[in-house]
Amino acid sequence: MRALALGGRAKAASLSDEALLAGMATGDEAATIEFVRRYQRRVFGLAYGILRDVDLAEDVAQEAMVRAWRHAAVYDPRRAPASAWVLTITRNLALDRRRARHDAPTATDELVALVAHAPAAEDHPPAVETLAGLRSALAGLPGDQRRALVLAAWLGLSAPEVAALEQIPLGTAKSRIRLALARLRALLDAQDDEP
Amino acid sequence: MADGRERCREIEDDLALAALGLLTGRARAAVLAHVEHCRACATTLEALSRSADRVLEGAPELEPPVGFEVRVFERLGVARPRRRPTARRAALAAVAAAALAAGGVAAGRFLGAASTPGLAPGARLAAFGAAGSGRGEALAAPGALLVAVSNLRAAGYVTCEVTTRDGRAIDVGRFWLAAGAGAWSAPLPVPVAALASARLLAANGEVLASARFGS
Numbered sequence: 001m002r003a004l005a006l007g008g009r010a011k012a013a014s015l016s017d018e019a020l021l022a023g024m025a026t027g028d029e030a031a032t033i034e035f036v037r038r039y040q041r042r043v044f045g046l047a048y049g050i051l052r053d054v055d056l057a058e059d060v061a062q063e064a065m066v067r068a069w070r071h072a073a074v075y076d077p078r079r080a081p082a083s084a085w086v087l088t089i090t091r092n093l094a095l096d097r098r099r100a101r102h103d104a105p106t107a108t109d110e111l112v113a114l115v116a117h118a119p120a121a122e123d124h125p126p127a128v129e130t131l132a133g134l135r136s137a138l139a140g141l142p143g144d145q146r147r148a149l150v151l152a153a154w155l156g157l158s159a160p161e162v163a164a165l166e167q168i169p170l171g172t173a174k175s176r177i178r179l180a181l182a183r184l185r186a187l188l189d190a191q192d193d194e195p
Numbered sequence: 196m197a198d199g200r201e202r203c204r205e206i207e208d209d210l211a212l213a214a215l216g217l218l219t220g221r222a223r224a225a226v227l228a229h230v231e232h233c234r235a236c237a238t239t240l241e242a243l244s245r246s247a248d249r250v251l252e253g254a255p256e257l258e259p260p261v262g263f264e265v266r267v268f269e270r271l272g273v274a275r276p277r278r279r280p281t282a283r284r285a286a287l288a289a290v291a292a293a294a295l296a297a298g299g300v301a302a303g304r305f306l307g308a309a310s311t312p313g314l315a316p317g318a319r320l321a322a323f324g325a326a327g328s329g330r331g332e333a334l335a336a337p338g339a340l341l342v343a344v345s346n347l348r349a350a351g352y353v354t355c356e357v358t359t360r361d362g363r364a365i366d367v368g369r370f371w372l373a374a375g376a377g378a379w380s381a382p383l384p385v386p387v388a389a390l391a392s393a394r395l396l397a398a399n400g401e402v403l404a405s406a407r408f409g410s
Contacts, residue, residue, distance in 0.1 A: 029273055036267050041368070045257035054371050058259060065267050084248035091216055091251060099219070134253045152215050153250040159212060171208075178211040185246040 009033060017082035025072040036065055042083070043090045050094035050156035060097055064090040095156050137187035145180035152177050202229065203236055210236060214243035215250075257352060258370045258379045261341075321393050321406035329375070333393045333406055335383060340367055343378040344395065349403050350375065354396045359389045367393075 012020065012034035020038070023031025043064050048057035068075075068086050075085055138146055144166075151157045151165065163173035206229055212218045213226045230237040268274075323331040323344060331344025333355075342355060355367040368381040394405040 041256040044259040174208040
């Protein structure tokens with residue numbers, strides 16, 4: 001594989017995530033290297049949040065990167081942003097792996113603290129705006145709903161697991177998740193409508 | 196007979212769970228069957244899925260063990276990025292040497308390659324002091340901070356924070372400790388010369404180790 005149109009890693013670093021995937025799809029090595037470097041913390045972080053095991057998380061994170069690379073040619077930027085595509089691949093792999101384990105550890109105080117303090121600012125320019133918008137929208141949720149949502153979304157807890165952790169009835173856990181996601185959708189839509 | 200609105204109400208919790216990827220088996224099949232012929236719920240599911248995608252982007256980041264990217268490159272058949280020995284690579288080797296000396300880190304697991312040890316020009320070293328027999332080093336090279344620690348009285352993830360000479364505290368990232376030890380590299384967003392100190396914080400904010408950078 002040789003860097004053809006992209007002309008090297010300096011150029012790759014300035015490309016959007018979508019352009020990186022397009023580059024990977026054509027076998028551009030510089031794009032592939034930049035993609036791995038740019039995404040490894042998010043992909044590993046999400047895998048670890050769901051699996052709570054470093055070795056498994058690394059395994060899943062690797063697999064997610066390989067899949068993204070393999071399927072980069074079928075990624076359609078009109079359907080979802082690149083980050084959503086990559087992280088959804090990661091999430092689904094991690095959830096599948098977690099379900100296959102019968103001794104999956106439950107969320108610990110440490111992880112819940114991680115979730116409460118997340119996310120730290122990351123310095124990749126294309127992502128910063130969307131993260132700021134997301135954080136502001138999450139801050140607009142009632143605390144109980146926000147907690148239920150991030151436990152489900154970032155730690156991969158099922159509704160029964162959220163209910164057990166929060167010591168609430170299953171129906172309440174489900175409602176909180178639903179209301180949180182619906183409200184988040186409204187807040188994000190309102191941001192998108194802003195001039 | 197098409198599903199009535201009662202069915203839509205029954206299923207609304209599950210739409211959110213499906214958007215989050217948390218529905219499996221029969222419940223998932225039921226949602227998919229419903230949205231096949233209920234446009235309103237299909238639209239809702241699509242919109243909730245877009246929101247769920249956005250939430251994923253905020254998931255906490257965690258630095259993978261050093262060498263992760265090398266292993267991925269190998270799987271992808273990407274030629275290891277060829278570089279002349281640089282401050283960063285020499286720094287990696289120096290941290291590996293320090294970690295080996297500390298005896299707590301299996302450097303082979305973490306590193307891609309070790310070459311000439313020794314402090315490269317433009318790099319600065321900080322030795323961690325920690326409770327008990329905890330020790331480690333942080334090596335700042337242009338654009339990268341490398342940390343290796345062992346025997347820290349903590350497990351789980353830690354946050355690494357550097358402070359600049361003008362007093363700014365910067366979160367460099369979150370890293371995993373296994374049995375009190377770990378080795379990581381992270382992007383360093385400030386010039387090496389600007390650094391004053393570094394510290395490692397436990398999940399609850401407790402300072403586990405701190406270090407001052409030598410000149």
